[in-house]
Amino acid sequence: MLLQEVAAAGAHPLSGTVATWMWLLPLLPLAGFVLNGALALAATYRRGPSDPTVHADHTHGAGHDTGHAGTAHPDHDTAHHAPTRHRYAGLVSIIGPAVLFAAFGLALSIFGAMTRVDHLEQPFVQRYFTWMATGDLRIDAAFQLDQLSMIMVLVITGVGALIHLFSIGYMRDDPGYPRFFAYLNLFVFFMLVLVLGASYPVMFIGWEGVGLCSYLLIGFWFSDTANADAGKKAFIVNRIGDFGFLIAMFLLYAHIASLDFVGISQRAADLAPGIVTAICLFLFLGCAGKSAQIPLYVWLPDAMAGPTPVSALIHAATMVTAGVYLVARSAVLFALSPVASLTVAVVGALTALLAATIGLKQWDIKRVLAYSTVSQLGYMFVGVGVGAYTAGIFHLVTHAFFKALLFLGSGSVIFAMHRAYHATHSHADAQDMRNMGGLRRYLPWTFALMWIATLAIAGIPLFSGFFSKDEILAGVFARAGHSTLADVSWFGIPGNVLLYAIYGIGLFTALLTAIYMTRMMLYTFHGPNRTGETERSHLAEAPWVMTLPLVVLGVLSAIGGWLNIPELMRFLGPPQWLHHWLDPVVGAPALAVTGGAPVHLTHQTEYMLIGAAVVIAVAGILFAVARLKPARLVPKAQAVPERGFARVLANKWYVDELYDRSVVRPLVGGSRRLLWTVTDKWLIDGLLVNGSARLTGFFGRIGSYWQTGNVSTYAWAIVIGVLVVLGAFTLR
């Protein structure tokens, strides 16, 4: 049954080509996980005694994998201690990245095959076996390859391979080295299953799988309570999102009895508007959980407790963008419900704004980048929310490049800082910008490449960020004038007013982005060095294995924009390549949103929009350069705590504390006091169960008390008995 189905899909143009090997894409990282995992366990597992109870008290079980470096820094990733490399480090550092590069190579060849086929209308679906089939539910384990999933596969395997390369250097002396690569490979496997899944349940496997891997990787150094807590928080918040995803699936199944994308796109039209909106809103709840949007974004900043490559791969490039991919994949549904799309756009915009404001006042370099990621994700959701799916995906791709670069850059900075502090045994925070400053003299490569990324993210022309962010803003502006979204009203606010407001917020956030990115660059690389006299000599550029991926990413974030050059700038190269590439997948729904005809802006308005964006970007950078005086900064130890509005921002608008007091504490306290103690112990157990036992016991004691032992009592009992019996006769 397995193989005939694969062969049957003969009709598709891609069926003969290398695309038929697409199941190998996820299988390679899975193999990597199994191998690395085996190596990790083989190194640390020592078989216990046959009779553990007798053996319990007097043997010494010393596991190798001490899980954490010697110096007990609470929440910073101090990568290494005495440079003892893990026994299998060499083998693992070959398997890990090799598996990824192989997958990337396969992806490229499949991409090549896809481009050779001229117009690919139908997605290439391979069914392997029936996963679940009961009643009229039938879910197959099937993969679907189309233009959208191809782009995602390329990003995942490409950026993933680079990050694996980077991790070889970054995690070199960590005792959990094979375990790290095992989890990283497992993550890539689940991410590929997510993007290649042909139906929502198969996608859900990937969806929760990546949640699991982010849990394992955030809490990688689990001997610190903070890291373990961050991991748990991430998983549970993701799980809340998954709850939404599940409900959406149930709604879909209840109303159109099919869960695979092909089936849904055919039958989506006959769904009632209310149902479609409900489905889309629940789907978006899932996205909010996974891609850290309001209100479920709180886990991403804490996720920085994981090693930096993890932050780069999972919490910047791939996993967090799964939400955007989900909305793009369900474009058919979102196009049918303008209200839901508007909600996505509004939440995206608000998240972007909120995260940007918090980003202004963060001192930990990774937290700045984390909030910047949340903010950029907000942008992508604005893009896919308003129906500009291509723009959203485009920003996703470019963001993957420059955000990965920024994170890896900050990784090499932290690596250098930690090496310096380690040399002088100081316990200063290797991630706090106040301890850095003037690093451009010591880390020239990282300095230059991070400036490229900063310019890209700020939206300076010709860099990738400019093209993708501008496309989103232009998309919003265009749809404000003429689209189904504009006509509908969202909680009383008419659509077009809302869209213009979103455009305004988008611009202002772009300004904030430019400011806090420049602020980060200034405090880290410019001005006097604050690391400390003795440590300064130890600051040096990271080894080439870490800097090479930076260079590649630098190039990509510079020329990333080339992917989808706007009409206006035809002179730069083939215009709208990504737009035409994604047209078969998201073209129809995009048109549906803009009322049948593709929206187009007059040249004047386009120039005006581009002009505004450029002005904003440049103004932001100049404002930061003018206002911020890196020279006046002092190392973290002597830093004075902020006051007023700055403190509110530094404490993340106290959102974590709000959640804790309003949800977590009442839930835990309530269930301990109210549910367990009161209902379980007193009410059911105490009152009913033991109560009835004590009652019968009490009556028993009364009975035995009346058994006085003297004959006359007994005689009286008999006489009373006689009277009762005779009495019973008379009154019948």
Place this chain on the structure above:
Amino acid sequence: MRFDLARPLDLAIALAPDLLLMAGTMILLLASAWGAESPQRQRAVGRWSIILCVLTVGAVIYMWWAGHTATRGVIAVDPFRWATDVLILLGAILALALSMDYLEREGIDVAEAHVLILFATAGMMLLAAARDLMIVFLGIELMSIAVYVLAGLNRRSGRAAEAALKYFLLGAFSTGFLLYGIALVFGATGSTNIADIGAAVLARGLATNPMLLAGVGLLIVGLSFKVAAAPFHMWTPDVYEGAPTPMTAFMAAAVKAAAFAVFLRIWMEAFPYLNGAWHKPLWYLAVFTMVVGNVVALAQKNIKRMLAYSSIAHAGYLLVAVVVSNFEGASAYLFYIFAYTLATMGAFAVVIALSQVGEGGHQIDDYAGLWRVRPGLSIAMAVFMLALLGFPIFGGAGFFAKWYVLQAALRPPSQTNLAIWVVLTSVVSAGYYLYVVMVMFMKPRPAEAPAPGRVPGMTRFVIATCAIILLAVGVWPRPVLRVARQSLPQLVHLSEDLPRAPAPQR
């Protein structure tokens, strides 16, 4: 063949097994009184008594097999009687076996104990055969007087004497009521023969005659005392605790069997047509007995008192069979008594095996951790406890016994609420039955607790046979069930000649 009870020869043949037993008992009485008291004599008399009982059982089974019937007369000749006789003799044999060992261990070289047991058994067989209130009175008195003495057998212990006194005084007192009941019934119907009474009640429509109802009421009181039903039960715990344990076992098993046989026979033959007038009091009596028996048993710390209350509770369950008072009730009674006798006898046998000389060691907590020292005994005790609780398979026939009573109760006219009472009180009974099992199996054996002595031969035999039969019937109840279903009291069919009761002269 059909006995015409008017002719003395036929009557004698009809009473053959009873006469055989009584004759044998007389001989044994002389034998035991002849020589000096000694343990060997006591054991010899004991052995002979058992042989006599076995012979009687043989005679009963022969009469049963022959399928004799009889005309209306003083005694009944029907399978119900033979079945009850077998049960009573089973109880007697087990009691004799237990008492042989017990008397030897306690140093009471009273051979007459066995003779008294035989006398009591004779009385009970008479009761089982009784079809005339006069014979009922005779049987009860013969049985009771023998058992009064048995209760006080151990001259050295004050408690035994007290038990005997209480049993005697209250026994005589209740016999007074029973007798007065018989007199009133005689007064109302003009005859003491159960069948005639029944016919008279029907013929002359005496259902609402106050004198008859008062008589029936007093009859219920008299029999309830013997059966230890609730308001009249207060003597049971004291007498059971005071009396020597084998005698207690005999009282709990055989006495109850005989008393209920009479209860059933009277109510099925004499008073079926009182359109349920007696139904209500018996119903309340049954429920009150079950509740008092089970609930007070929870508070008991002495194993013999606990088993006493447990026997009261079982009297309650049997009363349910009486309340139902149809053929199902009779067969349910037979099966129930069979299982109950085995379980109670077995339980008391274990109590004997575990108690020290001089009636010591009867506190349930003395059995703590017994399983670790005496696994065989504790498993047997667990089986008996679960049988009394009515647990399937592990409790063996006990389950089917209670099941049969429940089934009889639920038959139309169904007494569903009575069935619910049986079930709820059974749950309460789990409280004390399982306490014994828990103490034995789950509590640690205290270091200083004395290891119980070797279990004498006969007691070990009694425990083993009771447990094995119980478990066997529990898995394969068909043979006993078939016997119970077929041996029904042969009721006088109204087609027979009507009584010649003389019209009352003014």
Place this chain on the structure above:
Amino acid sequence: MRDFLGGIGYERWVLPALLLIPIAGAILIYVARIGRGRADDIANAGSARVIALATLTIEFLVSAGLWWTFDTGRSTWQNVVMKAWIPEWGANFVVGIDGIALMMILLTTFIMPLSVLGSWTSIREKLPAYYALLLVLTTGMIGVFISLDLLLFYVMWEVMLIPMYFIIGIWGGERRLYASIKFFLYTMVGSLLMLVAILYLWVQTWQAGSPTFSYDALLRSVDVGRTAGLLLFGAFFLAFAVKVPMFPFHTWLPDAHVEAPTAGSVILAGIMLKMGTYGFLRFAMPLFPDVAMLPAVRTTMLALAVIGIIYGALVAMVQPDFKKLVAYSSVSHLGFVMLGILALTMESVQGALMVMINHGISTGALFFLIGMIYERRHSRMIDAYGGIARVVPLFAAMLTIVSLSSIGLPGTNGFIGEFLVLIGSFRTQPIWTVIAATGVIFAAAYLLWAIQRILFQPVTHPENERLTDLNAREVVIMAALVIPILWIGFYPQPILARMERSAAQFISDVERGATERSGSARVGN
């Protein structure tokens, strides 16, 4: 394989054999003990363990044959064996299986040998009695699943009680006396009421001419009118609700679990809790469909099930004792099963059956793991541990995998069951399903918080440094449980195919019965 088994008349003798093999094993244990003197601790009563393991492995192999010979096409009972037991009352020894019973038997015979292996070193005194009780318990449990005669079912239902009562009572923890008597009385109250209900039904057949206890005859003939039906259904409901355990009747479970030895908790959670839901599937609802389908009755049961899910999860979150936490999580999981059964759609009933199987495996594995660390550290308190992932990595890996299966992560067996239950129930009971789905979040919360406090976080207690990792025996147990966790998660189709027809039969019985009996408009969603 199928024709080989057919050749040796496998259908005729397999079910009685499954009942008798454990009994033979128990007898063999005591026969081997004759003349071996009094002391029966590990040193010289080791043979009892070996005999028990051998017997139960044979039992598993014999029952494994059922997997192939089971004909998914037929909806009637298979492997039926009938012998007269008490003809006077119309009670016969009738045994047979359908899809549901098949899977339950396989679960039982699969878990029992593992539980013997699990208590290899933890049970140190009175070994012959312990293993004999385990074997008798197996007979009782399998008897419940295969009996098609109500009297036989009731007898087996009660027989199952005594061995577990002794196992908890003798080899249990400190408060074992209280826990065992509570467990016994709780179940006994329910089952005795069921006894009266069965008898009432029996009397109906007696009046209608031929008294019988046979399940099929009762299925067709039971028509007792509304009020009597309500009372009878109430009796059955109480008996099974105590066993499930549904919300208000669950307080025996945490005590019984905490105090039972490892194997006891595994069997209690793995198999005995399924008796309750099996009872609903087999007896309570098909016999009284019109009562079960009454809107008021159905809503109350749904409410109790969903409360059970949320209540179980929330209270599990705050438990200091890891075993109690897993016990309350069982209440939550079984709530899902009840939701699945009551929703009466094909997917939800199949899902309920899957959750019954998966819960058996994953919770069984959890209890094994707790038993393993308890053997080493003699403490069940979560705070007594911390950071042991570094010291015992394989144990940590196993605990993580099993917890994920218990949370219901896709790719593990837990997800299959919960997903099918929720997607199936959504079609008929959307509101209840959404509330129940929040249970999925709490499940993640309480289990992850627990394993975090045990595995991760810094090592605070010095004793934890000296913990030893799993030995060969323990690895075998965990492997035997982790493989089905991944296998069912990856490819559940063969199991679903086998249960398909029985689930359909159950739904049609209940719905058809409800419409016929009540005569009113079509009852249902």
Place this chain on the structure above:
Amino acid sequence: MIQEALFFSAVLFIIGVVGVLTRRNAIIIFMCVELMLNAVNLSFVALSRLYGIAGQVFVIFVMTVAAAEAAVGLAIIISIFRHHENVDLRNINLLRG
């Protein structure tokens, strides 16, 4: 005539019962029980005028049984006396609870 006899025997019976309830001495109680029995004998004799000889036969039975009972009863009371020096029922309550 019958009514008066029955009424008289009922009175006697009640006197016997009251005697048993109120008195303390074992022998006195036993005598009251005997009184009850004789009351019933009286009613039997009265009734035999109505239903013929059966009643009187019954009285003979009752008397013999009462005699046997008396013998045994007094023996028991003597054994109690040996243990307690008196037969006052108030302090015979070793067995209770």
